[in-house]
Amino acid sequence: MIKKLLLAATIGLGASLAALPAQAQTMLDFSSWQLEEPGNSDWWKAVINAFEKENPDIKIGRVYVPFADYLTQMTIRFASNRAPAVLQISEQNFGAYAAQGWLAGPDDHIKGTDIETGWAGAQAGLTWDGETRGVIVSNSANMLFYNEKLLADAGVAVPTNFAEYQAAVAAMSKPADGVFGLSAVTTEHPTVMEDLHRYIKYAGTDVIVDGKYNLTAPEVIAAVETYRNTVGKNAPLGNNSAVARQLFVDGKTAFLVDGPWVWSWLEKATPEMRPNLKMVRVPWDPQQAPGGITIHIAEGLDEATEAAAWKFIQFATKPEWQREYLIITGQPSGRAASVLTAEDEAQYPHLAVISDAAKDGLPIFSSEQSVRANFAEYSAILRTAALKVLTTEEPVDKILADAQAELERAVPLN
Template sequence: MTRTRLALSAAALALAAGFLPGAAMAQGKVLKFVSWQKDERGVGDWWGSVIKEFEATHPGVKIEWTKVERGAYADTMTTLFAGGKPPDIVHLASFEFQKFADNGWLEPLDPYIKDSKLDLKGWAGQDTCSWNKQTVCTMMLYFGYIFAYNEDLLKKEGLAVPKTYAEFLAAAQKLTKDVNGDGIVDQFGTGHETKGGGGQYMSEMMNYTLDAGGRWTNDAGKVTINTPEMIEGLSRWKTIVKTSLTPRDLAAGEVRQMFADGKIALKMDGPWLYPIIQKGKAKDQIKLGMVPFKPPVGGSSNVLGIAADAPKENKKLVWDFIAIATSDKFQSSYATLGASPPPSPRADTSAASKDTPHFDLLMQATKAAADAKVDRIPKGLELQFNEFAKMVMEESQRMIIQDLDPKAVAATMQAKAEALQKQ
């Protein structure tokens, strides 16, 4: 009797498998997803919630989520793609996806967008995802810098919150001092990363170049560094770094920690600064506001795409994953969990505004940067971005170390950037 039941069950299962090929195919399927944000508080939790939703709505399909450190990310992804084993769900920084797209490694998303009727109108930073007139990714974050200042340190010096570059410079000069009298400056007016990658170095500089009215390139992609505005911006950067109003040779994380611990008075940074402030010694002294510069630094951050080499059935599943991540529901939860402005204009951010006291400020900063069309990746130099950023960093360092005239440095940068474009 038992044997008969078993045989019948087996036959029924075999039949079901035969009649439902899609279901059988999905059984035990694993999609690979590599990201540097896995353990990040907030945004990592949000990715986790997207994966949970995907697995719940796609029985039998699992997502294998692997963390790769940001420092090794470009190498790892390049190796995976070059070896013909790319992750199905492709997560890249917005300044590095262009090389992958240019190699044809990212699946064009336009047919998927059309089929699913995903409305990307007004989606912050989405223009960046267009490569050779095709949409190859969806933008997952566009941000604007906010201004954080240590109110106690300002009050001690009788300073008001700076509203312009001149006020900022005066405040930074007054706040940079040797507090304990050991001959070493231990409190800084402001803080910038001056060690590490060219991309971050450029972002730090842009606080000053944008306020001076300078841009690396214009809307047509023509290099515009050798202009009076950029020269003024370079002069400002030189003043801040050469006179050590910022600690020297520190990575971005170290500068943020110093600010959170009350050793730096004024700091311009992205939405990720807030969680660090919350864990710092000076968290009660730190207040947030709009940056004293116009427009604020802003830019696209990270993108999501589909590997062109992924099997056809996987591509459809990856699109389902992207559709969940870009849905109104999950864009709204992105605001709450990630405490960052979501790129979707349809996201409901009311809960995030209640949970995160400065959320409206983040929205305002993002809008200000987006309205001014600010991005860290200069138009016309997308493919050469890493080389361009490295060149900008080196020429700026040369200007500071060798005390060069910003006018001459701007001319050198202009020539080198134009040569890069011609490569």
């Protein structure tokens, strides 16, 4: 009799459990080119695993797309209504997505969080039509790298301002001995037009002023003359970023201005060369950010999926995970304040320098929506102008006047 009662109870309990609905699970597709990159992939794997453990009702579907194909593949996915719920974007390509209305505005989610008040200035660049359209995950500023031994042997001091930097670069150039003052991008490559922008900003002006192209202004012409004299006369021509960095690592150049990720390149130097290669914050203003990595929610999700997507973004941007990001990848987080502890700074002093510069980093490129929506055309026109400045004797004022006319035709400002 007891066995029958136990059996009946067991059957009844089983029936009751079977009647309970299984816990619903939200599937979030997350797209990034970083999911298989060394360092970045390690961080994302750790974030996703920890998030799913803490949120068993949400599953992250990882969608890896190589960076070279990313914009094309995302365009296809959005156009065919197969967009990922969450996606990373290179900050320079943000406008191409925002202009199509593909990115949700998370202002309601951001309000009252530390993202509203504690993020670096570059976060303001993720505004479109008056609404925030994403969150900066990675922010950085260019750093100054120099070869301490080359400078000491030549009796040249480490520069403390832009004028001293120009003089030091020129003093270190000895092409006959195979030594150049500067490593820089001097061929068909996106960085060449970044450098053009940087020199214009160093002069206290900009490509666009008061809603109009400003390339024919005397101060811009003078800034680009400085670019020609500093880079064109002191850096070997025909080099892309990889070659420029390797020349510095090999001790063939004295200076390099580049992103903080070049620190990892220094480890490729020979044991004899490595102690000579130093990195400091660029010792003049403005500190300029070459463009960070951003994270976004796709427009048009249902309420529950959007809430889950925001929960994932908020998790990845917690201070503890942003600290791990900096330590694992060597790239600063989107936060304005340092995420490093005092122990971290003692153990990783170079990360403290990188983080300090990043919090003051300002975007290199204009926030004009027409420029950001048509950045490929804008970039191509100014890349051509930069190469003419470096490789021809054509007057700078004519090069810039031609570029301005082409910009006004191809990328008119609103």
